[in-house]
Amino acid sequence: MKLRGSEVCVSLLVCVSLALADWSRPQNLSVQSLNTQYVLRWDWDDDQQSAINGTLTFTAQCLSAANSRKAPQKQIWRTVCADVLERRCDFTDAGLSYWGIYLLRVRANTAQQFSNWTSITFCPDKEADLGPPSSVKLTSVKGNLEIAIADPLRSTNESMKTLVQDMQYLIQYWKWPKGYQKAEVLKTQNNVVMLSELNQWTWYCVRVQSRYDFYNKTSVFSDTHCTRTEGLTPYWQICLYFLLSLGLCFLLALLMWFSFYKVFKSLKSVFYPNVHLPPHIQELWLSDSETPHLLPPRCSGSVWNQLDISTETNTFPDVQISIPEDQDTSVPSRHGSGDSGFNSTEEDSSVRLLSSTRHDTHTDTHTDTHTDHRCKTDTQHREEMHDGTLEICS
Structure with missing residues (x-):
């Protein structure tokens, strides 16, 4: 077995x-x-x-x-x-x-x-291959270029310098639009590098490579970054900026003044409309007397015997009716009991009107001498009055 x-x-x-x-x-x-x-x-x-x-x-x-x-x-x-x-x-x-x-x-x-x-x-x-810098930032500072280099990262997002302490960076920089074939080379272990002695107002391009010389490791180059150096501002640019700013300020002030004028004119037309008085009222207003009078002074003891109404001014002065002495002032007779109220009212008003007329007539007899003198004085004033006024003195 x-x-x-x-x-x-x-x-x-x-x-x-x-x-x-x-x-x-x-x-x-x-x-x-x-x-x-x-x-x-x-x-x-x-x-x-x-x-x-x-x-x-x-x-x-x-x-x-x-x-x-x-x-x-x-x-x-x-x-x-x-x-x-x-x-x-x-x-x-x-x-x-x-x-x-x-x-x-x-x-x-x-x-x-x-x-x-x-x-x-x-x-x-x-x-193991060495990776390029994780990021490269290029900044222009007072005519120089500042390069900020971030270390390659491990799989745990830590810097590779914790493992490769002798790692260096190879920097290539050149003028644009020239190519990297004519680039200048700078080798450093620092993460921040300042490139000096560069031309002012000139475009430069930069790229960076990681290196480990012990095993002769070199990474691929990072992306190319380009920027322009700064410098002193030319005098012609200063003058041009000053003139442009002055012109803009003038246009802004002109626009503000025009807007204010338009608003003021609109408000004035609303609160103070442009309406002119009739010509004959303006003539009275601009007369030689200090205090304007739309109506002439009233002559004492005169009788209203003429009334002129002007259709241009559309003004109607109060009208007083005077009854001559020779008018029949007899009281009308009553015609019936139904018209008693109306007739009594007419009778009372007729009696009062008749009494007033007689009193005025009696008063005018004593004041004729004084009235003639005042009316002569006012004759010149009446001649200057326009049509549509009332002739007071007879």
């Missing part, structure tokens, strides 16, 4: 070895690295895809170089990618030290069988 068991074991080992021999291993292993980002890539023969039963996947593992010296049964490989369909594996978060040395290996497998391992040695400090 022992013989038979040994024969069975040998036959199984032969079958496994034959199965592995039929499979090709992953080939062309390489690590694409930038700062602290590491990605393992490989190739595999696609001609064997038709001979595979099931889904083809890949498994990638890593081991430090110090543990690789141990016996195979004591080596502890850490699986980073298990049964992935892609032909790549990201080792960024695998905890690889930047100064360490590691073994990376990969194999192809299915649910029933797998291929042999293919391994590669990787040292990040020596083999």
